[in-house]
Amino acid sequence: MMVRYRSRFLLVQIVIVGLILVLPTGVSAASTVCFSCHKKENFTDTYVHQPLKKGECGSCHNPHVAHFKGLLDEKGAELCYKCHQDAQKKFAQDLVHQPVRRGECLSCHEPHASGSRGLLRHGLKSTCFSCHTTLQEKYKYTHSPYTKGQCSSCHRPHQSEHALLLKFEGETLCFSCHQGDALRKGHPNYPGRLRDCLSCHNPHGSSRKGIIRDVLHAPYAKGCGDCHAKGKKQVGTEVCLGCHGEVAEKTFMSHTHLSGKAVNKCVACHSPHAADEKTLLKGSQAQVCMGCHEDTRVRYEDTLYKHSGAETCTECHDVHGSNLLVMLKGDGNGICTRCHETQGKFTHPIGEKVIDPRTGGMVSCVTCHTPMGSDYKYELKLSGAKDLCVQCHKSY
Amino acid sequence: MRQLYILTKKAVLLLAVFAGMTTTVQAAGQWQWQVTLDASTSGKAMDMPSALYVDGDKQRYYVVDSGNNRLLSFDRDGKFLHAFTAEGSLQRPFDMVRDEDGIFWVVEKGKNSLTAIDVAAKSITPRVLRDGDHTIVADRLTLENNLFYVLDASRGDIAVLNKELVVEKWFSCADCSGGFVDFKIVKGTVWALDRSAKNIVQLAADGSLKSSFSVGEHAAFPVSMAVGPSGFVYVLDRHEGIIAVFDAGGSYKYSFLSGGQMRGQLHFPVEIDFDPWGRLCVVEEGNSRVEVFGR
Structure with a gap:
């Protein structure tokens, strides 16, 4: 009995040793093949x-x-x-x-x-x-890591909890390299603690020394006093609206972007000091708007059919305030027929006299189309072959 | 034999408990469409309705028909009753309540006012709300124990005002990143929604934070919330057209409804609230209607 067990144990050992010896040869054989x-x-x-x-x-x-x-x-x-x-x-x-x-x-x-x-x-x-083909390769004054192509010095390549896939929030990232007296000396009249570097500097480069962004806010170009009265660090929304009356009017609309806890709502999107273009936005519209409306970006990014130019939000949306649905610049017809003139004249009946039987509301372009994008041709909400039409035309 | 008897008794008890649970679930039932508040019989369909107020005593629904600058009333069965334009003076009404004296208080975005409308006296009095130097940007409105709770859109905090419209206190959330976008008062506590952080926050009557939980995984763009009769928290996702349900502790339970234009579907909904009869009402800007769901 004992002998039989021993011989079985020996057999198992032989098999194991054999496998250890043979396995690498087998793998290598696979690659050789x-x-x-x-x-x-x-x-x-x-x-x-x-x-x-x-x-x-x-x-x-x-x-x-x-x-x-x-x-x-x-x-x-x-x-x-x-x-x-x-x-x-x-x-x-x-x-x-x-x-x-x-x-x-x-x-x-x-x-x-x-x-x-x-x-x-x-x-x-x-x-x-x-x-990222729209990025300039070189500027008159270029940030050193950018020149060297060290994108990962500031950005994470896969994901990040910070906007623009930055490694850290705001000044924390900048201060990881820029520290000490040199930094303080470069900002002699800065009130309080240095912060919010990107409000003035373009981290890639610019045509101004110190990589100050190219377009300056007019009051900032003159000095600080117009907005920061008596050295006041925080400037409220009302200071901005005091000059920008056309935006102030929009705050009386049904839908506005006047929300959130910040003392100044405007700086959520705009740089008060310097920017790369004349609207003083903190980045491209795609970056600024989608920073909050991430779910919208995700929803439409992978759709099969997209409206061209959808990345320029202000083409269709009145981003400061609107009395219309989703802050559109015009109703569901007017906004589309600015560009699609022909469809405004020859199309499925639309307008105030044409009622959507599902809702009792007016039939308009957006009754059938999702202008941001959809998985159906012409950015239709459902298949134009049948599914969309029979929602209303039930007898067909 | 005795052991078998005990086992059988236990099994019967277990079955009874299970059956009871099942009945409870069945009693709750699925949410189903019950009625649509439809203004077409007024000669004009709703246009971007923004809020619903329910008068339990009078058994009436009031809908703020923002796009048409009017207030609409419906009976409990959803039958259209009246359209009221305050002699054409309303400018972008957004939310409303009715006090015990029968006076309508309407938030008008177009005037940034809380407007008192005394129909009997035929008086309309708009008032811009202020707290010291600060001008309140009036948004959501609730009346509780003769106090107005007004969401200040410019701060994301809730101002509590007396009948003279003097601010008595504020409900704010120091840790909220974006401020509140909707709130409900339930048994003396304030439940509020912080859209940016996608958090539901519960504040005690003294303003202290009682609890908070995230709804972000289940609501892409939350805009409104309500607390149901059983204490569950309902969160409206404007972009997906769904309602996500959580227990009071923040555990996700389920989601229901979907986006679209058909009956029972939601298109850019803007507010949810429970009526006194336990039905869930959804105000839809996109579909220009109010749908009422029950079990």
Whole structure:
């Protein structure tokens, strides 16, 4: 009895040792087989993806048959997240970089090997600029990290809890490099603690020394006293509205952006001192508006059909205040027919005399269209083949 | 044998408890559309209604028809009764209450006023609300124990004013990032919604913070909230056209309704509130109507 147990135990040991010896040979054999057709030099560079380095082609590819191009086991980020599980969790939080949200890891990373750290496709600067094409490469005065293409000095590439995917909020980021007396000397008359650097400085560069933004608010160009009476640090909304009467009128509308806890509501969107363009917005409209309306961006970003120019919110929305739905500049017809003149004349009947049987309200362009974008042609709310029409025309 | 008897008894008891629970759930039932407050019989459909006030004693719904500068009344069954324009003087009415003397108090955005309308005396008195140097930008309005609770849109805080419209106190949330956008008074405490942080905040009568919880995972763009008869908190998501439900401790329970134009669907809704009969009323700017849901 004892002898039989011993012989079984020995057999198990032999099998285990055999597997340990054979397994690496098997894996290496897999990669050897692959590289018998696929040129190995095409998969070699300074930085090589770990599975490839270990010869584990099968971690991502099925050698025989697969559902996805490249004989891949999964599509897009799903494949990457099979190993990078921590990243998957993290990348679902806070503000997420567009390609990450879309699961397009390969828009920045090489899957096999790269000359750049992090398996970036073209090095950090080139990778970022391949999408961010509107960014100037060079300014008269350029911030040093920007010149060197060190985008990740200030921005996180995947996600961040701060706007513009910044590493830290406001001045905290700037002060991580800019400290001490030099900083204080550069701001001789600044009232109180230095803060809100981006209110005056363009962190990439500008045509002004000290990378002060190009367009100055007229009172700021004269000095501080017009707004900061008697050295007052905080300036209320009423000070801005005292000059900008046309905006003050909008505060009496049904819907305004006059909300929130801040003493000055205007500076939520505008820089009171200097900016990159004449409306003194703190960034592009897409950045400023979508900073709060993140859900709107997410909802329409991935729709199949998008209205061109939708990133310029002020084309259709009266962003300071409006008596109309969603702060539009005109009603559901007037706003569209400014550009779509023909459809305003020859179309499905619209206007005050045409009643939507579902709601009793007026039929207008937005009765059938979602101007920001939808998954149906012409930005229709439902399929124009049938589903949309039969909502009202039930007998068809 | 005795053990078998005890086991059987326990099983019966368990079944009874389970059956009771099931009945409770069944009794609560699904939310279903019951009636739409429709002004078409007035000769003009609603245009961007912004608020609902329910007079339990008179069994009437009052709808602020903001786009048409008028107030509408309906009976409890949803039958249209009257349209009132205050002789064409209303400018963008936004919210309203009716006091025990029968005076209507209307927030008018167009005048930034709290306007007293005494129909019997045929008097209309708009008043801009102030607290010292500060001008209140009037928004949501509630009347409780002869005190007006007015949301100041410019501060995101709630001002409490007496009948002489003098500010007696403020309800504010020091930790709120964006300020309140809606509130309800329930049993002496203030429940409020901080849209930016997507938080529901409960403040005690003395203004101290009692509790708060996040609704962000379940409401993309929360604009209004209400507390149901059972103490559950209902949060209206304007962009998704859904209502998310939480228990008083902030645990998510479920969501219901969906976006669209058909009956029972929501399009840019702006306010929710419970009527005295336990029905949930949804004011829809986008669909220009008020829908009433019950179980």
